[in-house]
Amino acid sequence: MSLAHPESPSEQWWQSAVIYQVYPRSFADGNGDGVGDLTGLLHRLPYIATLGVDGIWLTPFQPSPQVDQGYDVSDYCGVDPLFGTMADFDALLEQAHGLGLRVLLDVVPNHCSSAHPLFQQALASGPGSPEREMFHFVEGRSSSLGTVSDLPPNNWQSVFGGRAWSRANPGSETDTEWYLHLFSAGQPDWNWRNPAVGDYFENVLRFWFDKGVDGLRIDVAHGLFKADGLPDAPSAEAVVDGLRANPLVSDQEDVHEVYRRWRRLAEKYQPHRLLVGEVNLEPARAARYTRSDEMHQAFAFAFVKLGWDPESWAAAGNELEEARKLHGAAPTWALENHDIVRSATRFGAGEVGGRRARAALVALLGLPGSAYLYQGQELGLPEVDVPVEARVDPMWARGGITRDGTRVPLPWTEGLARSHGFSLPSRDPAPPAIPWLPVPDGWGSHAIELQQRDPDSMLALATRAIAMRRQLWDDGTFTAHDGGTWHVQDGNLLLCERSPGFLVAVAMGSSPVKLPAGVVLFSAFPLEKEGWLQPDNAVWLRRS
Template sequence: MDRQLSPTRPAAEPETRNNADWWRQAAVYQIYPRSFADANHDGLGDLPGVTSRIGYLKELGIDAIWLSPFYPSALADGGYDVDDYRNVDARLGTLADFDTMVAAAHEAGLKVIVDVVPNHSSNRHRWFSEALASAPGSPERARYHFHEGLGEQGELPPSDWPSHFGGPAWTRVTESTGANAGDPGQWYLHLFASEQPDLNWENPEVREDFHTTLRFWADRGVDGFRVDVAHALAKDMSLPLRSKPSLQILLDDGTDPLFDRDEVHEIFAGWRQVLNEYDPPRAAVAEAWVPFTHRRLKYAQPTGLGQAFNFDLLQAPFDAGEFRGIVASCLAEAAASGASSTWVFSNHDVIRHPSRYALPDGTDAQALDAWLLNGGTHPQPDPARGLRRARAATLFMLGLPGSAYLYQGEELGLFEVADLPLDALEDPTWFRTGNRIKGRDGCRVPLPWDAGQENHGFGGTPWLPQPAWFAAHAVTEQDGVPGSTLELYRDALAWRRKLQAAESLEWLSASGDPLLHYRRPNGWEVLTNFGTEPAPLPVSAEASRIVLASGPVARPPQQIPGETTLWLAP
């Protein structure tokens, strides 16, 4: 008889608050606050909503929560346009609510990581208002990148640099002071939306102010920081500005004009000095989309941030050879930097991985954009296959040494909401590309908690509409149900904590085999069949050792089904 293997879940190990290395193999759960839980029923998730779900998060078995920005913001970019780095958006709560949330998380044994957004402020930040009210060449403008335009009247942008969200990376201001008041004036740089002016990190005032910000949150009990766009802070603004018509092509020697410059590590060395003022030192992880291993590991040095995201598995197809090569490369990179590796499949910026895996093999980034524009209908997805692969891939990943970063809702098996009404979209990419690229709203739809309640138990009418099919994925529909994705995550995270070992693994399968099989130093083994057909179980995989499976497996098993992962206890 086929059934979902679901042994007794091991008890949680006691948490040690002062363990300085807690982050090295932590399971970190990303919360996008506006979409997590709405306590005051205004349609926006909030900090009291997070506090109300701490028990759920503890039971899930994670080690830490990471909060995307909750700061005052006009939400031109979902909160990544920050008005005040040392406050809470009034729609999401207060500083007292933040303190309550941190206390509740710590009481539950959970660490707290917060997003910090240093590349740019919002255009409503006090500093930018002061810059607009000041003259060219003033100290107020020196906190940002203001430049004269090209052309006879300065009517052309200072360079050809594009914005990540479409259109040029420069916006011209109207001068408000001096003889030229009321006339078109200088241009300011924004690698993202025009509401997100880039800060000038050559300015000592900018550097010291962010040191103050780090101390502000660390003093409130924050255990770590996720650093947004960490690779963009240092820029070569010497004249004439170098051409860079594509943001995707980077130089690999630290001399790119905009990204991954060597000077950025001087900035983060200063951050590390601040983070090390605390006992234990505060952790940090860099979001650095750097395609070169020898460059990426610099962000993870102990003299810098200490850890860096790698997004290699997130970008890889569901393929044994790809996964094996990525794991080997990333573990070597981690060893070279002195950090631990990081693993992630979904976050607030990408299409959820069950949907990616549901699409035909070979679907590229351009086809994904088209799929969203087509409302998720073309190419035609196979949801059953997508979820099966997602469960197998996640179980493969959770067995690896290093930190696992999970995105809210993936434990419910949520797919991308690809058919959001066009008038509901808020992502600036949609507007700045002339409605050609839909953007990231589909992975940010508020979570379904209770299928029997209005708005699926989220709270008020959600800021992004929830589809009817969310009801089947709600927590209430999966809680305690053997074989549900929620229970799979709970089991996996419980076993992961119990069976953690040294940060290494040994491959037991041959290169080129669609069945990936690795063993951790304490004897814990993971087997993933990336093929579509069943594969024979290795002789060592006795039935008594199998503690978890990502899908139905015969008992006693003779084979491992296609697109399935097994965990074997020592």
């Protein structure tokens, strides 16, 4: 494997990494059907390489009925024809490695698709069968009228709204069991208390690691195990914040042995494979998943949903730093992903939001730890208000929340208003299909081709910042052992000090603030007055 960036050290390249998240449906369409695919991504890989990032994380492209846009997997070791073939993936992996890009895949171990062969076998096998022990099939409760199994086994609610249980065979008088699905009814939860489930997933990991995949992002990593006996939750409210409203469905102590097993497997490969967890818990709890024998990283969820407020940033930063001190793994920073409102909108929308998103990106890349960028973040894309009739997110139908606005296809070109270059040119004289999510008017003004020609664009800034970050790692200014001490000065100047003498400063108020004495190494915008930072600007500063 030829990699553009040296490992630092060789077994821990992730400590300095910048990873670019690719949502394949919305990145690039190679066959003109309006849905992004592996061929389109393969064609556009050189663009990602020019950003200077260390790797890519791909959200699911495995076979799926697409109830939850791929997070309902029916075959963990295949490629959905919607996205291409395994040969396409093999070519993608080879080219990515040739460009110096590592490749991380999503694995979804909490639940699968109801179309998965093992779940279909469980349905067909009936109550009491070994096949049903792979999932949570439970007899329901009797209603006040005495009807057997007329009510679900407990009061647990789905993340997507509504109850977390569905009848296995509605209307059957002999099969009165219900099955658990913490997400949609098309996503039954695996029963991790059955050792066969752990063995199954070890084979899944081996399959992808043997192919040369560099690591995994683990979906709902704090889920998997449910409380013994499946008792009622303290509250029957909807579980709309990463399962936090119900302590019985996640963060059970048994889950840590799964990641110890996976870590042992990951370290049998050279180089070691990376394990990154989606652990939506308080920092002190999430940090436990990154102990030295478990996962290498967990996303900093205390940070990813922040608004534009210095006190909130400082509080989250210090809380994450305390968690780092407990277990050693530096935070894994992100401000955007496929589930979160884009920062250019979250921070204020319009011109103000755009300026703040620019400053936040510079701040993010200066923080101690690795950084994850979501496709389009480097362009300053805003959230899109997708028309109601075009929304496909299952959360919209069941819970009135939509994530479609952050998943709108990327604009590659200013022209070709039908798709703005999302669908690649082909020999087919027919125009490409309309993108799977509609692009709004004016979307081409954010186009990659335009920003590549503009030295003052968000894209140009992101590329320069990533290059400067790499330089600071190479010259020893940044180290893997840096912590981050956060505080707010003069009411609206956010400061994070990492290695001795290196500061990230962000002006989050409405008036200029005086900077600490030092040399400005990088800024989101040129300083209007030496020694002062204007509102909605960020700098990296070395103390004098």
